[in-house]
Amino acid sequence: MLPPNPDPVLNQPITPALVKKHGLLPDEYEKVREHLGREPTLTELGIFSVMWSEHCSYKNTRPLLRGFPTEKRGATANFGRVLVKAGEENAGIIDVGDGWAIAFKIESHNHPSAIEPFEGAATGVGGIIRDIFTMGARPVLLTNSLRFGELDSPVTKRLLRGVVAGIAHYGNCVGVPTVGGDVYFDRSYEGNPLVNALCLGTLRHDQIRRGKATGLGNPVYYVGAATGRDGLGGAAFASKELSAESASDRPAVQKGDPFMEKLLIEACLEMMAVPGLVVGIQDMGAAGLTCSTCETASRGGAGIEIELDRVPQRESGMNSYEVMLSESQERMLVIVQLGREREIESVFEKWDLHAANVGTVTDTGRMVVRQHGTVVADIPTSALTDGAPVYQREARRPAYLDETSIWTPEGAGLPDLDLAGAQAALRALLSHPTIASKRWIYRQYDHMVQHGTVVLPGSDAGVVRLRLGESEKFIAISNDCNGRYCYLNPHRGALIAMVECLRNLVCAGATPLAMTDNLNFGNPYKPENFYQLKECVRGLAEACQFFDVPVVGGNVSLYNESPDGAIDPTPTVSVVGFIEKEEHITRQFVRAPGARLVLLGGAPAELGGSQFLGIVHGKKTGDAPAVDLPAEKRLQDFLLAQIRAGLVGAAHDLSEGGLMVALSEMLFGPDRVGAAADLSGLAAPRLDALLFGESQGRVLVAVAADDEAAVLAAAKAAGVAADGIGSSTGDGKLSVRTALGELAWPVSELRHGWESSIETAMKRPGLS
Amino acid sequence: MNIAVLQFPGSNCDQDAYHLFATGLGVPTRYVWHKERSLGETDLVVIPGGFAYGDYLRCGAIARFSPIMGAVHEYAGKGGLVFGICNGFQILCEAGLLPGALIRNRSLEYRCLTCDLAVEDAGPVFNTAALGRRIRLPIGHGEGNYRIDAAGRASLETNRQVLLRYVENPNGSQGDIAGVRNEEGNVFGMMPHPDRAFERFHPSRDGLAVVRTILSARFPKMIRRSA
Numbered sequence: 003m004l005p006p007n008p009d010p011v012l013n014q015p016i017t018p019a020l021v022k023k024h025g026l027l028p029d030e031y032e033k034v035r036e037h038l039g040r041e042p043t044l045t046e047l048g049i050f051s052v053m054w055s056e057h058c059s060y061k062n063t064r065p066l067l068r069g070f071p072t073e074k075r076g077a078t079a080n081f082g083r084v085l086v087k088a089g090e091e092n093a094g095i096i097d098v099g100d101g102w103a104i105a106f107k108i109e110s111h112n113h114p115s116a117i118e119p120f121e122g123a124a125t126g127v128g129g130i131i132r133d134i135f136t137m138g139a140r141p142v143l144l145t146n147s148l149r150f151g152e153l154d155s156p157v158t159k160r161l162l163r164g165v166v167a168g169i170a171h172y173g174n175c176v177g178v179p180t181v182g183g184d185v186y187f188d189r190s191y192e193g194n195p196l197v198n199a200l201c202l203g204t205l206r207h208d209q210i211r212r213g214k215a216t217g218l219g220n221p222v223y224y225v226g227a228a229t230g231r232d233g234l235g236g237a238a239f240a241s242k243e244l245s246a247e248s249a250s251d252r253p254a255v256q257k258g259d260p261f262m263e264k265l266l267i268e269a270c271l272e273m274m275a276v277p278g279l280v281v282g283i284q285d286m287g288a289a290g291l292t293c294s295t296c297e298t299a300s301r302g303g304a305g306i307e308i309e310l311d312r313v314p315q316r317e318s319g320m321n322s323y324e325v326m327l328s329e330s331q332e333r334m335l336v337i338v339q340l341g342r343e344r345e346i347e348s349v350f351e352k353w354d355l356h357a358a359n360v361g362t363v364t365d366t367g368r369m370v371v372r373q374h375g376t377v378v379a380d381i382p383t384s385a386l387t388d389g390a391p392v393y394q395r396e397a398r399r400p401a402y403l404d405e406t407s408i409w410t411p412e413g414a415g416l417p418d419l420d421l422a423g424a425q426a427a428l429r430a431l432l433s434h435p436t437i438a439s440k441r442w443i444y445r446q447y448d449h450m451v452q453h454g455t456v457v458l459p460g461s462d463a464g465v466v467r468l469r470l471g472e473s474e475k476f477i478a479i480s481n482d483c484n485g486r487y488c489y490l491n492p493h494r495g496a497l498i499a500m501v502e503c504l505r506n507l508v509c510a511g512a513t514p515l516a517m518t519d520n521l522n523f524g525n526p527y528k529p530e531n532f533y534q535l536k537e538c539v540r541g542l543a544e545a546c547q548f549f550d551v552p553v554v555g556g557n558v559s560l561y562n563e564s565p566d567g568a569i570d571p572t573p574t575v576s577v578v579g580f581i582e583k584e585e586h587i588t589r590q591f592v593r594a595p596g597a598r599l600v601l602l603g604g605a606p607a608e609l610g611g612s613q614f615l616g617i618v619h620g621k622k623t624g625d626a627p628a629v630d631l632p633a634e635k636r637l638q639d640f641l642l643a644q645i646r647a648g649l650v651g652a653a654h655d656l657s658e659g660g661l662m663v664a665l666s667e668m669l670f671g672p673d674r675v676g677a678a679a680d681l682s683g684l685a686a687p688r689l690d691a692l693l694f695g696e697s698q699g700r701v702l703v704a705v706a707a708d709d710e711a712a713v714l715a716a717a718k719a720a721g722v723a724a725d726g727i728g729s730s731t732g733d734g735k736l737s738v739r740t741a742l743g744e745l746a747w748p749v750s751e752l753r754h755g756w757e758s759s760i761e762t763a764m765k766r767p768g769l770s
Numbered sequence: 771m772n773i774a775v776l777q778f779p780g781s782n783c784d785q786d787a788y789h790l791f792a793t794g795l796g797v798p799t800r801y802v803w804h805k806e807r808s809l810g811e812t813d814l815v816v817i818p819g820g821f822a823y824g825d826y827l828r829c830g831a832i833a834r835f836s837p838i839m840g841a842v843h844e845y846a847g848k849g850g851l852v853f854g855i856c857n858g859f860q861i862l863c864e865a866g867l868l869p870g871a872l873i874r875n876r877s878l879e880y881r882c883l884t885c886d887l888a889v890e891d892a893g894p895v896f897n898t899a900a901l902g903r904r905i906r907l908p909i910g911h912g913e914g915n916y917r918i919d920a921a922g923r924a925s926l927e928t929n930r931q932v933l934l935r936y937v938e939n940p941n942g943s944q945g946d947i948a949g950v951r952n953e954e955g956n957v958f959g960m961m962p963h964p965d966r967a968f969e970r971f972h973p974s975r976d977g978l979a980v981v982r983t984i985l986s987a988r989f990p991k992m993i994r995r996s997a
Contacts, residue, residue: 167879170879170880170912174821174880174910174912175780175782175821175824175825176782177782177783177820177821259824260821260824261779261780261821261823261824261825261826262824264779264780264782264821264824265779265780352805353779354779444882445879445880445881445882445883446879446880446881446882447880447882448880448882448910449882450882450908450910450963450966451782451783451786451819451910451966452785452786453785453786453789453790453965453966453968453969453972456971467969467971584971587971766878769876769877769878
């Protein structure tokens, strides 16, 4: 037994009720006792509860994630090697050549944002930035992936306003540009918004740092902000469903200080640049001091001893349970080479930050924590990490799929559009917040700081110039996931998330390099939810294998449920692509009249899962669009070859809203062009499916009139369907000939609806 | 020529400003840490954008007490060239080196976008002859709403101290003012970012023309119309 603690609170006996309150099952508690060979103290119970939460342990998802490819088959000695793999460290790292690499990862902050949107989203950004610079990388870009309920509800407006302001508050102040993102509005996210934030950083291979505690006797430093009672047990909080009582969990939401983070970035990068000074480093994110100490020790195959009295604290009287479980932000743990303490301290003095020597690396394999001279925890580190339980959950195909998967418009007797209906439908789709311009959002984010943003938010992918020593390289990044497809067909929906993300990158002129994913799902203990999770992971793994895009890291967020039920399954993917030459960078906007418009991939023909069905008919049904991986690859390879040959003036992928939305969006660039298209020659079973269906593997490109014949011939040779459907014009109109007759809209009117929709919904009287 | 770019805790456009001068103009440029008390030999002091001291209390309110600001006052007092961009402009206003103050945008939201700006005839170096009538520069700020009392405003206008005005006011600034100079004409400040308008892929390259114009107060050969 550990010695009794003089503090009666810490000394209380562990009752079944207390175990339950910590989110541990009776079986799990038995395992805790086995690992310790005795009853745990309250502090130890708290430590196990956060380390064995889904958030830290992946206990319900680990077996599934093994299907992800973690290496790039096509890597060469100088490009594409995965240098730090998924799951090894805080973020994966991939070689981009000439001794340089990128580190990137996406992470969720869904539950905190549901309770307190501003701080929840802000600290989500802060956390993901720390995951990147702890690897030794300088953060150079952020993106985010957001999901909300429909924007007609006051709750959603409050959440959107708070989340966007929180991301802006944090990202703008730390000086990392937010260069892109994706946002969907759908009832299934009502009350349980998704806030996934991604950060990418650059570093030289020799700058890679690991979260490893090694070297007997090396001092353990705590740097950054002082510890308070905020965010107590946040990781455990993230691992349960939201309920009416969740608001009382508000102390589990942390408060961010982006200024502190900025100082921490600069101080840590400065410290890590000193050769041999830093042995290991890890941020204190979820489960704070607990997770960072036991994970570093476990990775290093060592032990660690810490003395809580030396931890900088901003509140008095904090007991060991509170100090160990606090999720105060902007803190890092650093293992320093013995004898060089003065060097690290002087760096942190320069930046006016705490750097406290709080412990030592040992060879016991145990994590020993002392406070006021008493041992409050003594746990084998492996029990907390590798010793966490792993479950194979039961999966059951949800019953609703029996209905939705066989739904067809013909079977349901859904009338096709007439001309007037088509005329109105395009307006309705363009002004729905999911499709409408996200300018109201991204103009609040500093997307230009660091002066490397090449393609600003609002195109298919964000493009950024990386300054790597004396050289420069261009990368593209895109996020994707249509939860509606994943709800209707989890496997296919996940495939689509990947292929669409890749298509976006190819449209920007990039070759896809590597992926990070954020799996947002409901409670995995419900077999239907687990089925969705399992099928989505299978889909992602399959697409990653097929396209040779390794997964370099990610995050799992389960229990995304409100009292109304689970969210649509949302396996958000974010892929980074590499652009060989600056002149390959392609945007989605048609720049001048007289360009020819070519549809690649054939006429769309499916209605299932479309935004059209949702927005015009109020239905979320049908099967998700079909995916043909080889055809998708042919299309993407062909498009990239045409871009590299300099033949493509603009490229835009067909996604939500289908052909007509894609065509309209291509006209919403800076040059105010119109277009005339003739779709009457395209084979289509229905007009609505042709105009607004979301069949996959389609891209619309603009090419010079002189090049059209060559592009069509090359497409034929490559086995890619290609149809010249019209031209850009100078008359300011979008006119479309269909088998039923002529459709026409003033582009300015379409654009106004698309541009002002979110802005109008979010308008506050008196402010502009 | 030697350009000094100040670094405060929380400066985050320091590298942008550095590259504007070092890469964009190709002139020798160096950083000066805020805890220094001397600027060293320099021809232009640049206070870059960012969130010095997190903009806590009020933007620029703490930074103006940094040790280096003593040297900046002395340098400006002797006629040395000082240029504040965005947060740098806010710091110069707080330090009393430029008139007026910057408060929260009227929208209460941060704004990042590219603005059309009308160039004012603001004296021998900063004028339409040097820059043309219109330039385009990005902005990125939450507190760029320029305020000044009536007497101050009148004297700004009379002395032709306004450098730039927004064509479409993004933040509620009085008189659409985007940038001003001091009466003597050696201290310049503006919310728009020339340091985001110099690379071939930037929304414009007017940032180069702006800094050439400012440098021409000391190096008359720098005057050149922007490309």
